[in-house]
Amino acid sequence: MKSKKIRNDLILIISLLVTFATILVVLYISRTSANLIANIYVQNHIVKRVSLDGEDQEFKIQGTNGELTIAVLNKKIGVKESNCPHKDCVKMGYIGETNRPIICAYNQVCIEIEGALVNDIEI
Amino acid sequence: MFTYRFKFSRKTLLISGVFSLLMSSCSSNAPIESKNYFFDTYVNSRFYNVENSVLDDVYKLLSEYNGLTDNYKQSATQTSVFEINESNEKIEISKNAYNMYLKVKELQISSLNYFNPLIENLSRLWKESLDNKEVLSETIISSELLKMNNSSFELFKENSKYYIQRNGEAKLDLGAFAKGYSLDILNEYFLSNEIKNYLIDAGNSSILLGEKPDNNGYFTVGLKDISNAYLELKDCFIGASGVSTQGVKINNKMYSHIINPFNGSAINNYDYVFVKGNNGALCDVLSTSFMIMDVDTVKEFEKNYNVEAILYKDSKIIYSNSNLEIKYH
Numbered sequence: 001m002k003s004k005k006i007r008n009d010l011i012l013i014i015s016l017l018v019t020f021a022t023i024l025v026v027l028y029i030s031r032t033s034a035n036l037i038a039n040i041y042v043q044n045h046i047v048k049r050v051s052l053d054g055e056d057q058e059f060k061i062q063g064t065n066g067e068l069t070i071a072v073l074n075k076k077i078g079v080k081e082s083n084c085p086h087k088d089c090v091k092m093g094y095i096g097e098t099n100r101p102i103i104c105a106y107n108q109v110c111i112e113i114e115g116a117l118v119n120d121i122e123i
Numbered sequence: 124m125f126t127y128r129f130k131f132s133r134k135t136l137l138i139s140g141v142f143s144l145l146m147s148s149c150s151s152n153a154p155i156e157s158k159n160y161f162f163d164t165y166v167n168s169r170f171y172n173v174e175n176s177v178l179d180d181v182y183k184l185l186s187e188y189n190g191l192t193d194n195y196k197q198s199a200t201q202t203s204v205f206e207i208n209e210s211n212e213k214i215e216i217s218k219n220a221y222n223m224y225l226k227v228k229e230l231q232i233s234s235l236n237y238f239n240p241l242i243e244n245l246s247r248l249w250k251e252s253l254d255n256k257e258v259l260s261e262t263i264i265s266s267e268l269l270k271m272n273n274s275s276f277e278l279f280k281e282n283s284k285y286y287i288q289r290n291g292e293a294k295l296d297l298g299a300f301a302k303g304y305s306l307d308i309l310n311e312y313f314l315s316n317e318i319k320n321y322l323i324d325a326g327n328s329s330i331l332l333g334e335k336p337d338n339n340g341y342f343t344v345g346l347k348d349i350s351n352a353y354l355e356l357k358d359c360f361i362g363a364s365g366v367s368t369q370g371v372k373i374n375n376k377m378y379s380h381i382i383n384p385f386n387g388s389a390i391n392n393y394d395y396v397f398v399k400g401n402n403g404a405l406c407d408v409l410s411t412s413f414m415i416m417d418v419d420t421v422k423e424f425e426k427n428y429n430v431e432a433i434l435y436k437d438s439k440i441i442y443s444n445s446n447l448e449i450k451y452h
Contacts, residue, residue, distance in 0.1 A: 044160055085254050100327060100347065105163040112158075118452070119345035119353050120335065123327050123363045123397065 036096065037114040038077045040070065042107070049114075052077055052096065063107020070111070077111055079104060157182070161189040162302050164326030171320035171336045181323075184308055191220050192301035194243060194294070202287075208243065208294040213279065213286045221285035224278055227300060230408045233428070237412035239384035241274050243296035246382050249389050253371040253378055264387035267293075271384070302329035303362055303407025310360075310403065329407050330361040347395060348438045351452040356399065362406030364414050365395035383415045391415055393434045393441060400430035418442050 036052040042063055050057075052075045061068045066083035071094075078094035084106035092102045100122035101112040154169045157178045168181055190198030194205050202216045216224070227240050245267040252259040274291025289295065297304075302325040309323060310331060321333040322342055334340035334357045341355040347365065366379035378389040391414040398410040405428060413421050413432055418441065421432055431444035443449060 041158060041165070044158055086250070100345070101165065101167075103164055103326065108160050110158070110160075110165045120322060120342040121324055121327075121330065122345040123330065123347055123361065 036075060038072075038095075039112050039114050041110040041112070050077065052113075061109060063104060063109045065107050068104060068107060068109055077113075078102065079109075079111070082107065159185060161185045162192070162305070162325060164302075164328075166302075166326070167322075167324045169322045169324075170318070173318055173320070177316075177318060180312065181309060184312060185305055187219065188223070188301065188305040188308060191217075191223060192297045192304075194296055194298075204295050204297055207276075207287055207289055211289055211291075213288040216285050216287050218285055220287070221278060221280065223304060224276070224287055226304060226404055227297065228278070230300065230404060233405075234408055234412050236384060237415065238299060238408040239271065240295050240297060240300065241271050241276070241291075241293040242382055242384055243294035244292070245271060245384075245387055246296055246298075246380070249378075249382055250380060253373075253380075253389070256371065256373060258373055258378065259387075259389070268387050299411040300404055300408055302326065303360065303403035303405070305329075306331040306360060306403035328363045328410070329403060330363075331403060332357055332359055332361070334358060346397065346433070346449070349435065349440065349449075350438075352449050353452065354399075354447060354449060359399050360401065360403040360406045362398040362400070362403075362408070362410030363396065364410040366391055366414075370394075379414070381411055381414045388415075392417065392436075394436045394438075395434075397433040398430050399432075399447065400428070406430060 038050045038052055039046050040048040040050065040061055042061065047061060050072060052072055054072070056071070056073050058069060058071045058080065061070055068079050068089070069081040071078055071080040073094060076094035076096040078092070079089040079102060082089050082104055084104050086106070089102055089104035089109070095102060095111070095113060097113065097118055101110050103110050154171045155173065155175060155178065156167065156169045159166050159182060166185055168178065170177055187201065190201035190203055193203040194208060196205055197203055202214055202220060207214055230238050231240060245264070248263060248267060249259050270291065271293040274289070274293035276287060276289045276295065279286040279288070306323060306325065306329055313319070313321065313333065319333050320336050321331070323331040332342050335342050338355070340357045342357060344354045344356050344361070346352040346354065364381060366377055366381070370377045370379045376390060379391050380389070381391055382389055393414055396410050396413045398406045398413065400406045400409075409424060409428065409430060413424070413434065416424070418434065421434065421442065424430070425432055425444060431446050433443045433447060434441045
């Protein structure tokens, strides 16, 4: 009777631990392999959400002072062309798994990767 | 049999309780975030364990100082830098503006004039010139430096009213100061409201870190251009300056938006400077100033102002304060 009790306890504890470990693994995998989504903001509002896991593409965004051509290339996103005077946004290149946003101050446009996990912040 | 079932059930409850605790410890402490366009960039705010009303308060504070420091347009509610630059008259300003300009004066002195708030004309002319891929002429630089050195601004307090008067032709530009100072204002607000868990990022160049709810309170701060490098930091300010995005190469020389107030040059000593400290305005001002200092002078400033710096060029660290432990993923 006693040995059966211990065996049942062990089974319960092990099955709970296995379940717990499985949930942790699933959570970890879902976080690390989640689709990368870029949010594009103009004046504080999201105007477009783009998956970086799809095909390469190009599209235009209307900023506060003109148009920007945004490109998705090899699971990264960047500003290909902009009417801003300094072209800082174009020079920032393409971002993928990073928390460093691309900002076009002239057009008040910001491109940011949703839930990028490498660091809390990139500077 | 009945006794065993009862005990089993109690044990089940106990083990399930422990399991639930484990699960709840794994659940993410979801932050609340906001993104606002201020200071010609985006300010990202992230808070943990706070009421939504904190976001409104932060927005109001940032909005006030954004209005005060704007040198492109008038502010609806504040006397902006733009208005002060339009006239040499004595102009009434708010008490908060007065205190802000006192800090500007203090930092100009303590930075030994590496931070010169009257650099607007020279800075603007360099920008216009670099947009055309041209180097600003020595004649213009000399003329603008003369104007800058012959100009000043004075502060007055009369009958409980506050005033500012700009003298001379040089105009004010608080770009190297505004974001950092605004973070100091936010920090005061957080301290008085006992808000501890936050991250405020003003355009990736001025950052205020509280404590993260996990990782012993430390945030991971990735270092630009240095592959996989990061720092773990909490309860501090960060100032960062760099030429990588705003630099223009002409005849193999890199010119930046950071202008040396002593000789008017737009050539910097480093590609990127990182400064960690306990004061936002100081970190902001020093991150710009360090760009034009040699390493020994940077070390001297670090010692005198209790800040820690990393300097790098061509994706290599030229100098790193030994108190900053750089880690790699």
